[in-house]
Amino acid sequence: MYSASDLRKNLRLMLDDDPYIVVDFQFVKPGKGQSLYRCKLRNMLTGSQIDRTFREVDTFKPADTEEKNMQFLYKEGDSYHFMDNENYEQIALTEEQVGEAKNFLIENMECKVLMFRDRPIDITLPNFVDVVVTDAPPWIKGDTVSGNYKPVIVETGYKVSVPPFVEQGEKIRIDTRTGEYLTRVKG
Amino acid sequence: MSAHWKLEAKREALETRACVLHATRAFFLSRDYLEVETPNRIPAPLPESQIDALAAEPWWLHPSPELCMKRMLAAGYARIFQITKCYRGHERGPLHLPEFTLLEWYRAGCDYLRLMEDCEDLFIYLSGAMGIGNRLTYRNREIDLSKPWERLSVKEAFDRYGSTPLERALEQNRFEEVLTLEIEPRLGNLKPTLLYDYPLSFGSLARVSKDNPAFAERFEIYVGGLELANGFSELTDAAEQRRRFEKENEGRSKRGRSPWPMPEKFLEAISRMPESAGIALGMDRMVMLFADAVSIDEVVSFTPEEL
Numbered sequence: 001m002y003s004a005s006d007l008r009k010n011l012r013l014m015l016d017d018d019p020y021i022v023v024d025f026q027f028v029k030p031g032k033g034q035s036l037y038r039c040k041l042r043n044m045l046t047g048s049q050i051d052r053t054f055r056e057v058d059t060f061k062p063a064d065t066e067e068k069n070m071q072f073l074y075k076e077g078d079s080y081h082f083m084d085n086e087n088y089e090q091i092a093l094t095e096e097q098v099g100e101a102k103n104f105l106i107e108n109m110e111c112k113v114l115m116f117r118d119r120p121i122d123i124t125l126p127n128f129v130d131v132v133v134t135d136a137p138p139w140i141k142g143d144t145v146s147g148n149y150k151p152v153i154v155e156t157g158y159k160v161s162v163p164p165f166v167e168q169g170e171k172i173r174i175d176t177r178t179g180e181y182l183t184r185v186k187g
Numbered sequence: 188m189s190a191h192w193k194l195e196a197k198r199e200a201l202e203t204r205a206c207v208l209h210a211t212r213a214f215f216l217s218r219d220y221l222e223v224e225t226p227n228r229i230p231a232p233l234p235e236s237q238i239d240a241l242a243a244e245p246w247w248l249h250p251s252p253e254l255c256m257k258r259m260l261a262a263g264y265a266r267i268f269q270i271t272k273c274y275r276g277h278e279r280g281p282l283h284l285p286e287f288t289l290l291e292w293y294r295a296g297c298d299y300l301r302l303m304e305d306c307e308d309l310f311i312y313l314s315g316a317m318g319i320g321n322r323l324t325y326r327n328r329e330i331d332l333s334k335p336w337e338r339l340s341v342k343e344a345f346d347r348y349g350s351t352p353l354e355r356a357l358e359q360n361r362f363e364e365v366l367t368l369e370i371e372p373r374l375g376n377l378k379p380t381l382l383y384d385y386p387l388s389f390g391s392l393a394r395v396s397k398d399n400p401a402f403a404e405r406f407e408i409y410v411g412g413l414e415l416a417n418g419f420s421e422l423t424d425a426a427e428q429r430r431r432f433e434k435e436n437e438g439r440s441k442r443g444r445s446p447w448p449m450p451e452k453f454l455e456a457i458s459r460m461p462e463s464a465g466i467a468l469g470m471d472r473m474v475m476l477f478a479d480a481v482s483i484d485e486v487v488s489f490t491p492e493e494l
Contacts (some may be wrong), residue, residue, distance in 0.1 A: 005277055027280030030371070030409060031417040032389055034237050035277070035362040053364060056442065 002060045004037045012044070012063035015052075019044040019063035019116050044114075046123050065116050067124075072109045080105065082113060093120050103158035104129045104176045125176040130185050131155050136168040193493070200478040200486045203317075207474050208270065210316035211290060214309055220292060225255030225274060228418065234447040235391060236438025239276035246272035252291050253392070254453050257421070260463055261295045261456035268292035270470060280471065281482045282413070285491060290473075293465035298420040299404045300392075302464040303381050306408055306416065307334045310379065317477055321452055325476050328376055336379045341402075344382055347374045357386055361493040362451045382407045384482035391431045393419035408468070410476055418466030425458035 002013055008039040024040035037054040044063070070082040070091075076132045079092040080102070081174040093113075095102060101111070101123040109129070114122040149161040154172070162181045166172060213224065229249050232240045240247040240475045248494035249255075251273050259267055294302065310332050314321060321333040344355040348370045351385045356365045374380040383406035384396055390403025404420035427450065440443050474486040 027278070027283060028367050029237075029278060029283060030278070030363050030367050031414060032235070032237060032391070036363055036367060037366070052347070053368065 004020060004054045004056050004058045007037045007039060007054065011093060013039065013060040014063050015041065015060070015072060017067055018046075019121070021048075021063075023049065044116065054120055061118070065114050065121070067112050067114050070111060070113045072105045074107055075105070081097070082111075085110075091120065093123075097121070100179075101125055101176075103156055103179065104131070104174065105156060106131060127176060128173050128182065129176055130171050130173050131158075133162075133166060133168055134170060135169050136162075136166060139164050139167060192400070194488070197485065197488065200474070200480060201488060203478040204474045205488055207313060207470070207477055210313050211309070212271065213316070214312045215268045215292065218266070220268045221264060223256065223259060223264070223267045223269050224271070225249075225259070225269065227254045227274075229254065231447050231450065233392070233401055233450055233453065234424060234432040234435040234439065236435045236442065239277050239278075239444065241274045250275050253465070254450060254468070256291055256293055258456040260295060260421075260465075261460040266293070266459075271312070279491075280486075284471065284483055284487065287483075288470040290468045290470050291465065293421075293463060295461045295463045297464050298462070299383070299418055299464050301407055302418050302466055303336075303338070304384075306381070306418070306466070306468075307332075307336055307379075310410075313477070320426035323476060324478055326481065327415075327438070328350075328409055328411055330376065330450060331378050333378075333474060336381050337375075337377075338381045338383060339374075339489075340384045341382060341386070342384070344370050352385070352489065357388075361390070362386070371409065371414060372412045375411055375413070380409045382409060382413075387414070391435055392421055392428070393423055394422045413472055413476065415472050415476075416466055416468035419463065421457070421460060421463045421465055423457055423460045423462065425454045428457060429454055435436075 007022060007025055009022055009025050013020055019045055020041040022039050023042050025033065026038045028038060028158060029035045035056050039052050039054060040049060041052060042049050069085040073081040073083055078095045080098050081090055081092050083090050084125055097120055104125055106129065111125065112124040113120050131154040133152050134155050137150055148164055150164050151159055152161050152162050152166060160174060160179065160181050162172060166184060173182045174180065174184050228243045228246050229247055230246050230475065232247055233254050238250045240250050251494060252269050252271050256267060256269060268291065270288065270290050271373050272286055274286050276285060278285055311321065314323060314332050321331060323330045323332055342353050345356060345365065347354050349356065349365045350369060351365050355364045374382060375473040384402040385405040387395065387401060390405035393403035393405040396404050406418055407414055408416040432449060439446050471483050473488055475483060480485055480486050
């Protein structure tokens with residue numbers, strides 16, 4: 001059981017029988033009065049956000065979620081196949097369940113899959129991923145003005161803005177949390 | 188590296204802080220107040236249901252200097268002030284630090300109405316010292332500090348700004364919720380607001396209002412939506428105070444906290460205390476106003492997380 005004073009960002013808890021994650025949290029307390037905890041929570045099944053204010057006496061069950069270390073194996077049609085690193089069991093996720101993560105999944109990548117009662121609901125990727133640029137417009141010579149970006153497509157099909165000197169066939173590093181280009185990777 | 192940069196960036200706010208502290212002392216000294224220091228480590232705090240003290244084995248760190256300062260008041264120190272660190276557990280937010288600086292002052296022979304005027308004078312003195320005249324700019328609002336400030340009773344505030352009248356909010360245990368979420372942001376935006384006459388259960392050390400026994404002669408200062416200070420006419424009836432402390436201890440038990448021992452020396456002292464009024468003002472928040480800060484973190488050299 002959690003009490004209201006355990007509330008903090010990223011805490012996962014059960015509300016009305018659904019798993020929620022705290023996305024924003026603020027402690028408020030009027031002089032001589034009881035403490036209040038204002039929270040913004042996201043329903044981890046539907047993605048919808050709600051605002052709730054809790055009091056010190058409120059208690060919550062931790063969300064019935066479990067994080068499993070898995071390896072991404074391959075994509076087949078709309079299915080993304082993963083292997084549980086502990087028991088080598090394989091599971092398949094739909095494109096919808098994979099969500100944004102599909103932009104950065106490359107074969108043999110280690111990631112964390114969050115399960116809610118045997119149902120995968122979220123994937124946490126490594127913060128940085130190195131991917132090959134598969135399609136890039138050619139660099140127009142002399143175009144060295146900083147702040148000038150061009151769109152390229154990487155091996156996962158993800159479109160990203162990069163500096164003009166990045167060429168097709170090169171490897172680049174992307175921050176999976178922001179989806180932004182970081183640097184070129186040599187070799 | 189980044190921590191170093193953060194500390195460097197606080198210089199202007201910390202200079203404002205030093206100026207506010209010096210000017211506050213100058214204000215009280217010019218009015219014949221005696222600056223006092225009382226122990227921060229005490230055997231037990233006063234029984235209050237909603238405040239958690241921090242342990243300093245085998246004693247406790249004071250959540251406020253109220254206990255010792257009132258014993259001084261009872262012993263004949265008629266005008267005293269103190270600026271001291273205070274400690275409260277489980278309080279951390281944009282306006283709360285577990286270790287913070289409180290200004291308390293007590294004055295014999297006056298009630299909470301007279302104390303409200305002291306507050307007006309203090310702010311005008313401070314803004315003069317800061318060289319900003321009577322106009323304070325806080326979070327893109329210009330607030331007129333000149334006298335008289337707005338005086339608004341708690342009941343009026345609930346009627347004017349709340350979705351629920353005061354009586355119903357109390358019945359539903361939603362007093363704090365309506366006050367902090369609906370009313371507070373509306374207070375003190377043009378001129379500071381003195382919010383006064385709190386329900387008796389929210390003024391456990393305050394005198395009962397002569398006009399309306401359901402209310403305590405307690406007030407709070409709000410400037411730009413920020414709650415700054417809590418003052419009241421002191422209760423000097425030891426028997427009544429003992430009953431209220433017992434009730435506060437019951438409230439503690441309901442929250443799963445152990446009750447505090449009856450502060451016998453304090454109770455003995457207040458029976459000898461003259462008619463008086465006292466107030467506690469959060470210095471960190473006052474600095475926030477003059478430094479135009481959004482968070483209390485901006486006006487202290489180090490937060491607990493940065494240590």
